[in-house]
Amino acid sequence: MWRSLPPFGEIDLMDRKETAEQQRLKDKRWQKWGPYLSERAWGTVREDYSASGEAWEYFPHDHARSRAYRWNEDGIGGVCDDQQTICMALAFWNGRDPILKERFFGLTGNEGNHGEDVKEIYFYLDNTPTHSYMKMLYKYPQAEFPYADLVAENGRRPRQAFEYELLDSLHEAFEQGRYFDITIEYAKADAEDILCRVTAVNRGPDPAPLHILPHLWYRNTWSWGDGGIRHPISQATSGRRNRMSETPTAYTNHPVLGERWWSVDSGALMFTENESNKERLWGAANDSTYVKDGIHEAVVNGRHPIFQRNRMSTTNPDQGSKVAAHCTAVIPPGGSFTIRARFNNQQPIVNSQQSTGPFVGFDAIFEQRIAEADEFYAAVQPPALSGDERNVQRQAFAGLLWSKQFYHYHVQKWLDGDPAGPPPPDSRKYGRNRDWFHLDNADVISMPDKWEYPWYATWDTAFHMIPMALIDPDFAKAQLILFLREWYMHPNGQLPAYEWALGDANPPVHAWACWRVYKIDRNIKGRADAEFLERVFHKLLLNFTWWVNRKDADGNNVFQGGFLGLDNIGVFDRSAPLPTGGHMEQADGTAWMGMYCLNMMAIALELSRTKPAYEDVATKFFEHFIYIANAINKSCGEQGLWDEKDGFYYDMVHTPDGRFFPLKIRSLIGLIPLFAVETLEPEALDALPNFRGRMEWFIENRPDLARNIHSLIEPGVDGRRLLSLVNQEQLTLVLKRMLDPGQFLSDYGLRSLSKRHEAEPFALHLDGRTYTVRYEPAESQTGMFGGNSNWRGPIWFPVNYLMIESLQKYAHYCGDAFKVQLPRRSGNWMTLDEAAADLSGRLVRLFLRGGDGRRPIYGGLDIFQNDPHWRDHILFYEYFHGDNGAGLGASHQTGWTALVAKLIQYSGKPPVQAGSG
Numbered sequence: 077m078w079r080s081l082p083p084f085g086e087i088d089l090m091d092r093k094e095t096a097e098q099q100r101l102k103d104k105r106w107q108k109w110g111p112y113l114s115e116r117a118w119g120t121v122r123e124d125y126s127a128s129g130e131a132w133e134y135f136p137h138d139h140a141r142s143r144a145y146r147w148n149e150d151g152i153g154g155v156c157d158d159q160q161t162i163c164m165a166l167a168f169w170n171g172r173d174p175i176l177k178e179r180f181f182g183l184t185g186n187e188g189n190h191g192e193d194v195k196e197i198y199f200y201l202d203n204t205p206t207h208s209y210m211k212m213l214y215k216y217p218q219a220e221f222p223y224a225d226l227v228a229e230n231g232r233r234p235r236q237a238f239e240y241e242l243l244d245s246l247h248e249a250f251e252q253g254r255y256f257d258i259t260i261e262y263a264k265a266d267a268e269d270i271l272c273r274v275t276a277v278n279r280g281p282d283p284a285p286l287h288i289l290p291h292l293w294y295r296n297t298w299s300w301g302d303g304g305i306r307h308p309i310s311q312a313t314s315g316r317r318n319r320m321s322e323t324p325t326a327y328t329n330h331p332v333l334g335e336r337w338w339s340v341d342s343g344a345l346m347f348t349e350n351e352s353n354k355e356r357l358w359g360a361a362n363d364s365t366y367v368k369d370g371i372h373e374a375v376v377n378g379r380h381p382i383f384q385r386n387r388m389s390t391t392n393p394d395q396g397s398k399v400a401a402h403c404t405a406v407i408p409p410g411g412s413f414t415i416r417a418r419f420n421n422q423q424p425i426v427n428s429q430q431s432t433g434p435f436v437g438f439d440a441i442f443e444q445r446i447a448e449a450d451e452f453y454a455a456v457q458p459p460a461l462s463g464d465e466r467n468v469q470r471q472a473f474a475g476l477l478w479s480k481q482f483y484h485y486h487v488q489k490w491l492d493g494d495p496a497g498p499p500p501p502d503s504r505k506y507g508r509n510r511d512w513f514h515l516d517n518a519d520v521i522s523m524p525d526k527w528e529y530p531w532y533a534t535w536d537t538a539f540h541m542i543p544m545a546l547i548d549p550d551f552a553k554a555q556l557i558l559f560l561r562e563w564y565m566h567p568n569g570q571l572p573a574y575e576w577a578l579g580d581a582n583p584p585v586h587a588w589a590c591w592r593v594y595k596i597d598r599n600i601k602g603r604a605d606a607e608f609l610e611r612v613f614h615k616l617l618l619n620f621t622w623w624v625n626r627k628d629a630d631g632n633n634v635f636q637g638g639f640l641g642l643d644n645i646g647v648f649d650r651s652a653p654l655p656t657g658g659h660m661e662q663a664d665g666t667a668w669m670g671m672y673c674l675n676m677m678a679i680a681l682e683l684s685r686t687k688p689a690y691e692d693v694a695t696k697f698f699e700h701f702i703y704i705a706n707a708i709n710k711s712c713g714e715q716g717l718w719d720e721k722d723g724f725y726y727d728m729v730h731t732p733d734g735r736f737f738p739l740k741i742r743s744l745i746g747l748i749p750l751f752a753v754e755t756l757e758p759e760a761l762d763a764l765p766n767f768r769g770r771m772e773w774f775i776e777n778r779p780d781l782a783r784n785i786h787s788l789i790e791p792g793v794d795g796r797r798l799l800s801l802v803n804q805e806q807l808t809l810v811l812k813r814m815l816d817p818g819q820f821l822s823d824y825g826l827r828s829l830s831k832r833h834e835a836e837p838f839a840l841h842l843d844g845r846t847y848t849v850r851y852e853p854a855e856s857q858t859g860m861f862g863g864n865s866n867w868r869g870p871i872w873f874p875v876n877y878l879m880i881e882s883l884q885k886y887a888h889y890c891g892d893a894f895k896v897q898l899p900r901r902s903g904n905w906m907t908l909d910e911a912a913a914d915l916s917g918r919l920v921r922l923f924l925r926g927g928d929g930r931r932p933i934y935g936g937l938d939i940f941q942n943d944p945h946w947r948d949h950i951l952f953y954e955y956f957h958g959d960n961g962a963g964l965g966a967s968h969q970t971g972w973t974a975l976v977a978k979l980i981q982y983s984g985k986p987p988v989q990a991g992s993g
Contacts, residue, residue, distance in 0.1 A: 093455050095448065095452045096451065096452075097206060097448055097449065097451070097452035100206045100208060101206055105267040105268075106207075107158070107206055108267060109156070109207065109268075110480055111153075111155055111207060111210060111262075111479075112154075112156050112160060112520050113149060113151050113154025113156050113160070113163055113164075114148050114149065114150040114154075114481050115150055115152070115180050115526040115527040115530065116179065116194075116527045117147070117149060117530065118137055118139060118140040118179075119131055119136065119137070119184055120135070120147075120148075120530060120531065122484070122490065122531075125497070127501035127502075128503070129508050131576075132184035132185055132186055132192075133186070137179075137182075137184075140179060141175060141178060141179075141369045142356050142357055142367070142368055143352045143353070143357055144299055144350055144352045144368055146296075146300065146494070147485060148484050148530075149293075150165075150179050150530075151167075151291065152165055152166045152178065152260075153212055153214070155207075155210075155270060155272075156295075157333065158519075158520050160482040160484070162292065162293070162328070162336070163291075163293055164270070164290070164338075165178075166260060166290055166291070167291055167400065168258065168286065169287040169376060170216065170218055170219075170220075170221075170256075171286075171287070172219065172220040173220055173376075174220070174223070174376070175223075176289070176375055176376055177221070178372070180198070181195050181223060182195050183226065183227065183230055187227055188230050188239065189230050189235055189239065190235065190856060193239055193966075194527040194528060195226050195241065195242045196214070197214075197242060197243070198213060199212060199213045200212050200474040201213055201259075202471075203474040203478050204445075204452055205547050205548035206264070207262070207477070208263065208445050208449070209261070209262070209446055209448070209449045211261045211262075212259075212260050212474075213259050214257075214260065215250075215256070217242075217246050217254065217255045218249065218254040218255055218278075218280055219246055219249040219254060222242070225245050226240065226245055229244075235855070235857045235859075236857060239855065243939065252280065252281065253280045254280040254284070256276045256286055257276070258274065258277075259274070259275045259276075260273075261273045261275075261442065265420075268421045269418070269419075269421070269422070270418070270419045270420070271416070271418050271441055271442065272416065272417040273414065273415075273416050274288055274290070274414065275414045276405075276412060277411070277412045278409055278411055281409050283409065285404070285406045285407075286404070287375060287402065287403070288415050289343075289371065289403065290400065290417045291371075291400045292309060293350050293399065294306070294309070294328075294350060294397045296350045299351065299352070299496060300494035301495030301496030302494065306349075307328060307329070308328065308395045308396065309326050309347065309395060309397060309398070310327055310328070310347070311325075311327070311345065312326060312423075313327070323433060323434055324339065325338065325339040325434070326339075326399045333421075334421060335421060336420070336421055337420050337421075337424055338418070339417065339418050339424050340401035340403065340417045341415060341416040341434075342401070342403045343402045344402050345400070345402075346374055346399065346401075347366070347391055347392040347393070348366040348367065348391050348392060348398050349368070349370070349396045349397050350396075350398045351364065351366075352368060353367040353369050365389075365392075366392045370391050371390075371398070371400045373390040374389070374390050418434040420434065456547060457981075461980065465983075468920075468923045468950055468980065469976070469977045469981070471950045472952060472970055472974045472976055472980075473974070474970075475974060476522070476971070476974040476977070477547075478970070479524070479968070479971060480520050480522055481520065481526055482518075482521075483520075483532060485515065485516075485517045485575060486517070487509055487515040487578075488513045491504055491505070491510060508576070509575070509577075509579070512566065512578040514563065514567060515563065515564065515578065516563045521537070521558070522541070522544065522971065524969050524972070525966040525967075525969045525970075528954070528966035528967075529966060529969070531576075532574065533574040533582065533641075534559055535582035535583050535585050537555060537556075537559065537971075538586050539589070539971065539972035539975060540971045540974065541556055541589050542596070542877075542975060542978050543975055543977040545592075546596065546600075546978065549596060549601070550597075552593045552597070553594075553597065556586065556589055556590050556612060557612060559571055560586070560615035561615075565618065565619065566622075568626075569618035569621055570619065573639075577651075580638065580639045581637045581640055581651075582639075582640065583640050583664075584620075584623055584668050584669065585668075586619065587612075587620075588671065588672075588675045590608075590613075590616070590679070594608060594679075606683065609682060610687075613676070616676060623635070623669060624669075629730075630730075632707055632715075633703045633704045634662075634666050634708065635662060636659050636660055636662055637650075637662055637664070637665035637668065638650050638651040640664055642664065642828075644856060644865065645744060645829065645849075646727065646849065647840055647847040647848070647849050655847075656842065658729065659730055660729055660730070661715070661730055663708065663725040663748065664748040666704060666707065666708045667725070667749040667751060667801060669704055670701055670704045670705060670749070670801050673698075673700050674701055674754040675754075677697035677701065677754065680694035681694045681760065681767065691767045692766070695766075695767055695771070698767070698774075701752075702785065703781065704752075706781045706784050708749065709784050709801070715728065717738075719740070722740065723810065723813070724746045724809070724810065725745065726738040726739055726746060727739045739838075740838065741838045742813065742819065742830035742833065743830065743867075744828040746810070747810065747814055748875070749801045750800075750801075750802060750807070750810060750879065750882045750886075751882050752800065753798065753799065753801075753802075753882050753885045753886060754798075754800075755792075755798055755799075755885055755888050755889050756796060756798070758794070758796065785800065785803065786804070787799075787889060792891065793889060793890065797889075798885075798886070800886070808896075812896075812900055813830065814826065814879075815898050815899060816900040817831075817899045818831055821898075821900070822871060824918050824921060824922050824932055824960075825873075825922070825956070827851075827853075827869050827870065828867045829868045830851065831851050831869070831958070831959075833849060833851040834851035834869075837849060837850040837851075849868065850868065852868040852869045853870060854866075854870065854962070866955070870956055871955060871961070872955045872956075872972075873955075873976065874975065876915065877972075877978070877979070880912045880916050881912075883912035883915070884908070884912045886908050887908035887909040887912065891907075894908060896908065898910075898914055913983075916979045917983070919979055922961050922976075923950060929941070929942075931947075932956075933950075933951065933956065935960060935963075951963055952969055952970040952973040952976070953966065953969060953973060954973070
């Protein structure tokens with residue numbers, strides 16, 4: 077059995093000693109520079125100025141090397157400042173590829189047989205909250221990169237076939253080790269002094285050439301006609317009193333960032349401009365010879381003064397807004413090639429007394445920062461963890477930190493078009509995001525995946541901040557506040573969903589995240605940040621009101637959220653008009669609102685400890701919850717969403733002629749009502765007499781409503797009360813289905829659709845058409861919400877995580893007397909605490925090597941399972957195969973999948989006193 081979890085997942089972290097990294101966290105200057113560069117800026121909504129809104133086609137990968145970005149830059153292993161003024165990243169060339177490898181390649185949403193997908197192999201290995209040390213690994217093939225083959229073969233494959241990956245196309249090359257392991261590391265000497273070390277190892281049997289090109293450039297803010305100024309980067313010159321070192325060095329002076337020097341320990345500097353190559357892209361004349369792809373042309377096609385034969389050079393020998401150092405080597409088998417770069421606000425010099433060049437003490441700084449990173453994580457990670465658990469958790473944190481990105485999107489400017497550009501098409505006025513003209517984002521934000529999802533999704537961010545709070549609670553709090561600010565939140569109170577459709581409805585989990593982060597922060601620091609809690613509470617009130625006013629069509633406390641982040645789990649697109657007309661009353665939408673009520677009540681009760689006025693607000697949310705619980709639990713014949721016969725919750729279609737009929741799909745939608753649960757401690761109630769008096773009045777005077785929540789009337793363990801949408805009988809019935817291996821329970825967590833629907837698909841016959849939902853354990857076979865997203869059977873971390881917390885809360889009320897069979901019909905009876913720990917263990921085991929030495933996430937990929945250069949590098953997938961646990965979807969979603977770090981943290985600490993969190 078998996079190690080037991082502390083109540084509610086809370087852990088005592090106050091014994092954590094203060095490390096050098098924690099001291100740096102007190103100085104915000106240390107987070108000015110970080111891995112804030114996207115891995116994909118092409119194919120995004122922000123860069124789409126088409127009439128049709130086809131973002132993938134308007135700005136494809138083939139344009140990216142030649143076309144200046146309007147909003148964000150991208151690169152490999154990139155670093156920039158928090159406003160993305162200056163960027164640094166790496167580029168590579170193996171002498172065979174048709175293009176310089178400046179950014180990761182992948183298929184667009186329309187090219188992949190299962191949607192968009194990055195076709196590169198890279199891992200985030202380490203990072204600290206201040207980015208004082210960062211490390212990632214890129215596996216770059218020595219064979220020609222198969223751009224065309226990846227597109228063509230995936231285009232031929234139907235949805236029923238597996239995705240065609242880089243390892244499939246270059247199977248022989250990787251099996252023979254014909255690739256470079258390129259390790260990219262950064263260390264900060266201080267907040268403004270950034271060191272970069274790149275080490276390439278030849279894993280192949282033969283000598284192989286490699287070009288490494290560290291890049292430095294300005295984001296293009298000057299080509300759009302709104303007053304931006306281009307600042308040059310030039311060859312550094314000697315000072316009067318000191319002479320420059322002989323190291324290739326570039327210089328720039330920015331009015332905000334000041335003077336900067338960038339030095340590389342080998343190679344020659346090549347300058348060009350970060351300007352679009354209009355001639356290549358559109359057949360128009362260029363304003364200058366020197367354009368964005370000039371360095372690509374110089375290296376790959378020899379158009380450089382060193383190589384040219386009566387051809388025009390594409391790089392400037394003196395200056396430009398973009399510069400690269402061209403470093404080359406032929407690396408022997410097993411050999412390595414290292415280059416070093418340094419970006420500093422101090423001039424690198426050599427004087428007559430002492431060398432102070434850019435690389436003096438360089439390696440010693442790396443050694444110190446690595447040691448400090450080890451010290452920091454030794455203070456964070458519980459001593460009881462195994463070596464493999466430590467490795468997985470640390471890489472989860474690394475991916476979470478590497479996935480920060482400067483995100484820039486000013487919707488009004490985007491809608492209006494730029495003064496220097498053509499006027500936007502008329503369709504822009506009626507198309508995507510037209511109602512979000514107030515939104516003005518220019519912030520560092522935690523991204524789900526910087527290639528697959530280089531844009532925030534608000535409910536994703538809420539989950540990201542739970543593991544983030546373990547290592548940087550101040551950043552976690554700041555992120556949650558950010559999404560509630562007036563330039564994010566709509567004037568009507570709605571939170572933005574994601575850039576493809578800002579007005580979609582994500583599950584309302586922001587209050588839950590704020591409450592959880594508040595408690596984690598309190599446990600780490602030993603003091604409560606009531607100011608944070610009060611600040612978010614007032615803005616959450618606006619958002620809650622939006623939900624009540626906009627998503628309760630009949631005013632009966634049954635909600636219709638629409639999309640709610642669950643993609644194609646249902647028979648219809650729930651954001652689109654129903655083929656029946658009318659609307660759908662959603663079990664999950666109603667349950668999310670019940671959970672929202674309880675989160676807000678808990679926050680209000682906490683605030684009322686020092687400000688009694690919040691007791692009144694707490695009673696408002698208490699009573700609203702009771703109304704929602706009453707509404708969802710009427711029988712289906714009375715338009716409720718609980719089916720007494722089936723013992724399960726279902727969505728209900730409400731037709732225009734007044735008819736109701738349930739959609740009897742056994743899916744996650746019917747489990748989400750278990751998330752709406754909260755315990756009330758008797759001591760807390762005694763300390764809040766007004767709230768307690770109102771609660772008792774309600775129980776006594778509205779027995780018709782209170783009787784649906786028997787646990788509120790009947791005290792549980794230690795006199796606790798329980799607020800829950802489900803009573804004990806309903807909980808028993810739902811858990812029987814949930815813990816059944818033939819339905820929801822897999823060896824690696826809970827499926828999002830009952831496996832029963834594999835043999836018995838749900839079918840709805842309507843107006844001559846049949847709508848079907850079938851259990852799909854792996855990639856999606858429907859394109860309802862894009863082929864790369866599938867909630868019809870796979871295992872997803874966020875909802876599994878919420879279920880673990882919910883089981884703990886039921887256990888806190890029910891105690892050891894309430895037991896379940898896990899798995900069902902096994903004869904193995906467990907308490908709900910033990911069931912929560914078991915479910916947590918199943919999720920963590922996805923990543924750990926089992927007794928056979930294999931990690932479930934990598935399925936049958938033997939190179940990942942057995943090769944010593946692969947087997948301990950972890951990918952954090954978007955979701956997982958419902959039967960065998962193999963990773964699916966986005967491969968670097970160290971956003972909500974980083975929740976595994978929190979589960980590992982749970983398992984390594986002894987339980988604390990009940991109710992302390």
